[in-house]
Structure formats: C-alpha cells, structure tokens
Amino acid sequence: MGFWDAITDLNTGSTILLFVALAVAFGFEFINGFHDTANAVTTVIYTRTLSATPAVIYSGFMNFLGALITVSFGAGVAFGIVNLLPVDLLVNAKSTAALISVLALLLSGVIWNLSTWYVGLPVSSSHTLIGSILGVGLANGLLEGQGLNGVNWDKARTTGIGLLITPLIGFAFGALLLLAMKLVIREKRLYEPPVGDDKPPLWVRAVLIVTCGGVSFAHGSNDGQKGMGLLLLVLVGFMPLHYALDSYNADKVTAVQKCLPELHTLKLHADREKDVAYLTRQLAGATTFKDVPKDDRWEVRQAIFRISQSLKKYDGPHDGEQLDKLRKCFAEPIEYVPLWVVLGTAIALGLGTTVGYKRIVKTVAEKIGKSHLTYGQGAAAEAVTAATIIAADYFHAPVSTTQILSSAVAGTMTANKSGVQRNTVGKILLAWVFTLPCTMLLAGVLFGVGKWLFA
Numbered sequence: 001m002g003f004w005d006a007i008t009d010l011n012t013g014s015t016i017l018l019f020v021a022l023a024v025a026f027g028f029e030f031i032n033g034f035h036d037t038a039n040a041v042t043t044v045i046y047t048r049t050l051s052a053t054p055a056v057i058y059s060g061f062m063n064f065l066g067a068l069i070t071v072s073f074g075a076g077v078a079f080g081i082v083n084l085l086p087v088d089l090l091v092n093a094k095s096t097a098a099l100i101s102v103l104a105l106l107l108s109g110v111i112w113n114l115s116t117w118y119v120g121l122p123v124s125s126s127h128t129l130i131g132s133i134l135g136v137g138l139a140n141g142l143l144e145g146q147g148l149n150g151v152n153w154d155k156a157r158t159t160g161i162g163l164l165i166t167p168l169i170g171f172a173f174g175a176l177l178l179l180a181m182k183l184v185i186r187e188k189r190l191y192e193p194p195v196g197d198d199k200p201p202l203w204v205r206a207v208l209i210v211t212c213g214g215v216s217f218a219h220g221s222n223d224g225q226k227g228m229g230l231l232l233l234v235l236v237g238f239m240p241l242h243y244a245l246d247s248y249n250a251d252k253v254t255a256v257q258k259c260l261p262e263l264h265t266l267k268l269h270a271d272r273e274k275d276v277a278y279l280t281r282q283l284a285g286a287t288t289f290k291d292v293p294k295d296d297r298w299e300v301r302q303a304i305f306r307i308s309q310s311l312k313k314y315d316g317p318h319d320g321e322q323l324d325k326l327r328k329c330f331a332e333p334i335e336y337v338p339l340w341v342v343l344g345t346a347i348a349l350g351l352g353t354t355v356g357y358k359r360i361v362k363t364v365a366e367k368i369g370k371s372h373l374t375y376g377q378g379a380a381a382e383a384v385t386a387a388t389i390i391a392a393d394y395f396h397a398p399v400s401t402t403q404i405l406s407s408a409v410a411g412t413m414t415a416n417k418s419g420v421q422r423n424t425v426g427k428i429l430l431a432w433v434f435t436l437p438c439t440m441l442l443a444g445v446l447f448g449v450g451k452w453l454f455a
Contacts (some may be wrong), residue, residue: 003340006242014238017099021234024106026348029227031113032125033063033352040215040401041353043378048199049208056354058209059216064350066220067227068342070393079229079335080159080398100450101136102237106230108132108443116431123431124400129226130159131439133233139444143451162397169388170381170404174411177380190376191416200375207379214386219401220349222389226398227345228337235341244301245289246336253289256304259329263307266323267316275303289333304330373409377416381408403432 007015041055050058109125109132116123134156141147182191190204200208235243246252256279263276282300286292292300308330314323385405392399 003338006239009242010238014099017103018234018238021099021102021106021238022231024103024110025227025231025234026344028106028109028113028129028230029224029345029348030352031110031117032223032227033060033349034117034355040212040219040382040405042405043373043382044208044212046373047204047208047375047378048194048197049205050212055212059212060350060353062213062216063220063224063353064346066217066222067224067346067349068220070221070225079232080396097140097451099238100447100454101140102234104139104446104450105129105132105136105233105443107446108135108439109230111442112435112439116435123435124163124402125223126163126226126398126400126403127432127435128439129230130156130163130398131436132443134436135440135443136447138440139447143448159398162392162395162399163403166388166392166399167403167407170384170407171411171414173384173388174381174408175415176411177384178376178412178415181376181380185376191374193374204375204379208375208382211379211382211386215382215389215401215405216353218386218389218393220346221393222399223401224345224349227349228341231341231345232337235338241294241297243338244297244334245292245304246333247289248336248338250288252333253283253286253291255329256333257283257286259326262322262326266314266318266326268307268310268314272307272310275307279303279307301334304334308334374416377409377412380412381405384408384411 007018010018041052041059044050044055045052049055109128112128112132113123113125138148178191187201189198190200194200199205232243260276260280260283263272268276279300282292282296282303289297289300308327311323311327311330382405385401385408388404389399389401
C-alpha cells in the first residue's frame, strides 16, 4: 500500500502533524549532512588537495551513494535505531501521545545538533539521535507507570558499546597506521605541516581524494540508515497498520508461509510455537500482507518479530544453511524500508553535506592538534575512519563518524608527536559525555510538556 493511500486513514490534524514530523526528520538528516560530513572533507581541504566547493560536492555525492546503495544489502543499522524504542509504546499509546513522542525526539535532535554546530563542536549525531529516542522512551514509561521499561535496554547496551569502542579503535589504529606509513614511506614532507601554497604530491592527492570519498560513502551508509530508522519511527508512530508489514512485495508473505512448517524442526520456546500456529491461521490463503485484516496486522507483525528475534539468538541443534534461510525469511517482511524513504534520506544527507561545513572543519583541522594537519595524518585518519564504519555496517552497529575521525586525528597527532590541544579535546570530550544525558533530558521534557498540553 502506498503512502498516499495510507494517509487517508488520518484526520486533518494528524495529517498536518505527519508532514511536520517528516519535514523535521528530513531536516535532521540534512543537518547531519553538514554537521558530521564536515569531518570527511577536512583533510582534502586543509591539505589543499581540493578546494572547498568541489570537495563538499564530491563528499555530498558519495554520501548520497552510500545511503542509497548499502541499504540494498540490508537495513540492520536502520532497525537498530527503530528497535531502541519498543514501537508498541507508540502503537499502544493514544494517538496524540504517539505524535508527541515522535515530534519530541525529532525536535530534541535538531536543537542539539544545531546548537553544537553553531559553536563548532564536532559531536555525534548518533549520540544525539539515540539520546533523544531513549529520553522519549523513558519519559513515556515513567508517565505511563511502566518505570524504566520504556526502552529496549538490551539494544541500548549493544549500541552504547559500539559507540564507546569505535573512538578507541579510531585513535589506536590512526596512530598505528601513521607509524607504519613512516616506516614504509620515507618522504619527510608527508609528515610535516604544508608551508605556504604547497600541495601534496599527485599520488598523495589521489589517496586523500579516495579516503575522503571512502569516509563520505561510509558515513552515508551508516548515518543514512539512521535517518531511515528515524523516518520509519515517524511512519510506524503515525500509521502502524500500514507500515507494520511489507505489503509492497507479494513474495514476502509466500516466503513466510513456506518457512512456517520448517520451524517445527527447531526447538523453539513454547510461546514461539503459539506464534507459529497463529501465523499459520492468519496467513492461510493470503497472497500479500494486504490480505491480512487491518486490525490483525500489528499482531501478525509482532508474531513475526518475536520469531525473528528467537531465530537470531537460536543456538540449539540446527542445520546452518536452513537457519540462515529462516532468519532471512522472518526478518525481511518487517525490516524493510520503502523506496521513497531511501531516496529522500539519501538526497537530504547529500544536500546537507554541501552547506555549513566550515565551523566543524576548522575545529578538526586546526584545533585538535597543536600544528596544522599533515598529508600523512589526513590519509591515515580517513582510511581508518572509513574502514571502521564499513566494519560497523557489517555488524549492523550505528556508530559516530565524528567520534571515530576526531579520535583518529588525535591518534595521528600523538603518533607524529605533533601534540594535541587539551582545551579543544577537553571540550569535545565534554560534548560527547553530555550529549546523551542532555538529549535524553531535552526529549523527555519536550515529551512531558507536549503531553501535558495536548494529551
């Protein structure tokens, strides 16, 4: 079912709020473009490899490609964001509270990102988004008398570990790669700040352009999916019965029907056997998920979700090839991203890259180290950043481009004995530390005020 068909079930007020929420969500991704991707263009601009205009256009295009291409291999990062907040909280809540939840987390993210960008602090948009989601979940749980159960803590824990470890990886491998380069490539000018109008050798410029593109592509692949996850939260919050299941592909329901009998060969929990029986009844004779009555779609989605989660954690006796097939079979109907969401996110991220980058670029290039960024440092930092983010994509982990690259730059500065500016690094660390609690508090307050005024 298409988007325009789905909104016919909404009243006028909800429709207006839906478009406001979508606009803010795309705005968040636009801001993310110039807030985070400034890191990617820092090295090519400050090493005089490219001038600013072609650098940001190139980076924006690579961000667009990253968001557009990698989601075709799976939307695990997007659903890592979606599953942070138990979507039942939105669906089971009164419609007004659901709308307030979505708007509160969106506004919190936009406010924090714009504020830190204005003062030139390269903070994590990932932290910002995750903190906002956690704040809404906690506030909703507390106000509904559910305590701290308004957040998927298991998912929050694994996400937090990724955000904590990857900057350390960036610092360590940035330093190690620069030291390895010094042993292999004994060209002194690569490790000294450029003087006057000096430009790097042609082969170094090629390397820097490739690493800039790599970071931009990787950023688009990871942060683009976060934006898609944000938009899916909006769609599920406003129109859960239409976006609960993938009704666009008829083969998805056929695949589930064929896979259901195979689940009996596994030793699943008794509750999952009940889900299997329920789905067998509900999907009998269905040629598409559109054939499932609207009032039953959410429970069908949840039954598929519970089975999918059990299969992901399953470690009993099994045939490996069969288990992989079953995992895919039950993940695809609920872990899908509509094409217009993919395109819209990619365009917003790509366009955002082309504006507003200067504040963050200056901080990363001039204020982390005590001396100007060198050619070798730029190449090492960006190569490590791109590789780390691509690895995170493989594990479906949402990570921070800002944290990884800033840490990698600091690592290269340390390895090169350039020194770091403690004042700037201290401010960046404080911003990282306070992003989660501040966005949680901001989103929670916005949700509480909104619910008090309108619910």
